[in-house]
Amino acid sequence: MDDLYREIIIDHYKNPQYRGQLNPADFTFEDENPLCGDQLRIDLRLGDDGKVKEAAFSGHGCAISQASADLLLEMVIGKTLDEVKNLKKEDLLDVLGIELGPVRLKCALLSFKVLKGSVYGLKSGESYTEEE
């Protein structure tokens, strides 16, 4: 609990590397967390090699959700579409390295949901749900 706001989180929240928007982008999706009103958009651009070349996130949210978006985009740069589709939420949670209760888990995984929504081509208003 005490490392919930450990330096990596505060750091990525205050100095994000991937904050912004890509217009146009190859993949764009946005969604929100109705519990707290957090809202997030992710844009991806692929290079000629079919790998993610550029990525950006925009919107607003708490330190956990914003830092997790920044860390997630850091992870997807250089990955193929299939690799992005195969990302597991555990991969992101490992990088975050914090213990999260059920409520804050939704904050941390908003970026994951939005990323998946983008690469799976969901329509606006739809939400990505993991198959159990």
Add this chain to the structure above:
Amino acid sequence: MTFSVEAVRADFPILSRNVASGKRIIYLDSTATAQKPLSVIQAMDRYYRFSNANIHRGVHTLAEEATAAYEGARQKVASFIGAFSSREVIFTRNTTESINLVAQAWGRSNLQPGDLILLTEMEHHSNLVPWQMLAAEKDLRLEFIPVSDDGELDLAEYERLLEQSPRLVAFTHMSNVLGTINPAKEMIARAHSAGALTLVDGAQSVPHFPVNVKDLNTDFLAFSAHKMLGPTGIGVLWGREKLLAAMPPFLGGGDMIKKVHLRSFTPNDLPHKFEAGTPAVAEAVGFGEAVAYLETLGMDNVAAHETDLTRYALQRFAELPGVRVLGPAAEKKGGVISFVMDGIHPHDVAQLLDRDGIAVRAGHHCAMPLHERYQLPATSRASFYVYNTREEIDLLILSLARVRELFS
């Protein structure tokens, strides 16, 4: 009687527990739900141990006792709000269900396409969505009294909206976000002279200061037990007997009928007409006890205690740089402090306060349109009740200063 917060605190077992960090809980989330005094918990326990049975129609001892306990609670609640008769007190699940009852039973049978319902921008979702649903179904119009930057209703605009002859004006007595106490009596009088009925959402007012339906002169009043020291699962719709009697039933089923044939039924008398199925009997018993507890404290004392805390909190919040408190000045405000800190998301604020054992709420507090009005996705909210102290507010301020440090 004299009000002693130390004595009050001793009545609430939960206030002596610690959170994970080992700190004593500081409960500043009573606007969401209040804590329960031992007397309420014991009354419900006693009911299940000694008197539990289904109510009405039973002739055995337990059924008689259970019925008397349930109806006794209704009388306590009726007298607490100055009702003309306990027949006007309908037990529902909560404020939300009470408003839905009016929308469905009164609205469906009385409103025509094009009719106007007047609401406000500061409503809780529970006093918006039922009307949106009805408006879609019956092609009604909805208009909204605007909220000023200071968190007060624009009463001049209200006057103009009344010229459109609304059928119903439904508004919150006290905002669960801004803390604004609306001039309900005056608004009701204005609505009546424009020919409209009124529904007051009393979820935040009835628990916190004296509310008397005769004095207010409203047509409907809705509130919940769990925000006034009682259990969850039970609330009240108070309505004028004439209006309630003329309304068709809401839910159909057992207890709300006098006679049932295979193809028809005759509805029961008030208040049972609106209470289909086995109600929350133990909860009613707890509710009655909560009302008795508040009456012993005295609602004037409750209100004075909270006014003191609110004034003190606003004064202490003003010392914090980069913090904005929503809503009007202390004179017009109940014990609700919603605030934002520059550059720090309300969820992070709430999470960090929790480390110090401080329970506040973060989010849109079921008032998304109001947050849109202020262009804020979310706020943090500290709210006060009978058991809170100035010392707790000091600890909140100290903890907020530490939050600021972490993010600086």
